[in-house]
Amino acid sequence: ETGVTQTPRHLVMGMTNKKSLKCEQHLGHNAMYWYKQSAKKPLELMFVYNFKEQTENNSVPSRFSPECPNSSHLFLHLHTLQPEDSALYLCASSQARTGGYEQYFGPGTRLTVT
Amino acid sequence: GENVEQHPSTLSVQEGDSAVIKCTYSDSASNYFPWYKQELGKGPQLIIDIRSNVGEKKDQRIAVTLNKTAKHFSLHITETQPEDSAVYFCAASIRGAQKLVFGQGTRLTINP
Numbered sequence: 001e002t003g004v005t006q007t008p009r010h011l012v013m014g015m016t017n018k019k020s021l022k023c024e025q026h027l028g029h030n031a032m033y034w035y036k037q038s039a040k041k042p043l044e045l046m047f048v049y050n051f052k053e054q055t056e057n058n059s060v061p062s063r064f065s066p067e068c069p070n071s072s073h074l075f076l077h078l079h080t081l082q083p084e085d086s087a088l089y090l091c092a093s094s095q096a097r098t099g100g101y102e103q104y105f106g107p108g109t110r111l112t113v114t
Numbered sequence: 115g116e117n118v119e120q121h122p123s124t125l126s127v128q129e130g131d132s133a134v135i136k137c138t139y140s141d142s143a144s145n146y147f148p149w150y151k152q153e154l155g156k157g158p159q160l161i162i163d164i165r166s167n168v169g170e171k172k173d174q175r176i177a178v179t180l181n182k183t184a185k186h187f188s189l190h191i192t193e194t195q196p197e198d199s200a201v202y203f204c205a206a207s208i209r210g211a212q213k214l215v216f217g218q219g220t221r222l223t224i225n226p
Contacts, residue, residue, distance in 0.1 A: 040218075042118070042203075042216040042217060042218050043158070043216040045213060048212065050212075056213065092157075096212060101207070101212045103160070105150075107155070107156055108156075
């Protein structure tokens with residue numbers, strides 16, 4: 001549970017606000033991910049970072065802006081969000097190697113856009 | 115595009131009975147298949163995984179089977195306990211194993 005931490009755990013923001021979500025992994029991994037989890041929908045991959053470089057942007061709107069300053073930290077900067085962006089945002093990390101990448105998730109940030 | 119279908123969406127079993135959740139995937143290149151358990155207010159927890167070079171893997175009361183020909187895999191939980199109640203997600207790797215595609219989830223309820 002403490003391998004991947006996320007702050008804040010809950011966030012309420014207006015559509016004109018700017019806020020940031022933070023993720024930190026203590027597992028020595030070199031890949032980090034952002035996922036969106038909405039009710040009645042599968043987990044949606046948003047971004048992938050390998051060794052601090054973004055390797056995947058899954059057609060995410062520009063109002064979501066990720067930042068990965070080092071292999072242990074990942075941020076998701078939010079601005080001018082829409083109510084449909086309300087969801088649980090999950091961070092995950094993994095150690096890249098051939099044959100599979102076990103991903104370990106944080107507890108998530110519950111975001112409500114009003 | 116690649117997708118994973120998971121069934122059933124809800125499952126209710128008596129304590130002590132077995133539970134089975136099934137998933138099918140579309141990408142024949144998938145080679146890694148994890149299962150996650152998500153309890154209320156928590157993130158998904160990796161509980162077991164299987165790679166394409168084996169057909170079955172077991173860890174105490176949990177087992178996963180894989181049929182690559184049919185492109186489906188299943189989670190089996192035996193001797194279910196109340197603490198097994200949660201939402202379970204299957205996933206399959208695509209494009210070189212780092213990217214995972216998830217199923218829609220199964221809400222498992224264990225009735226005492």
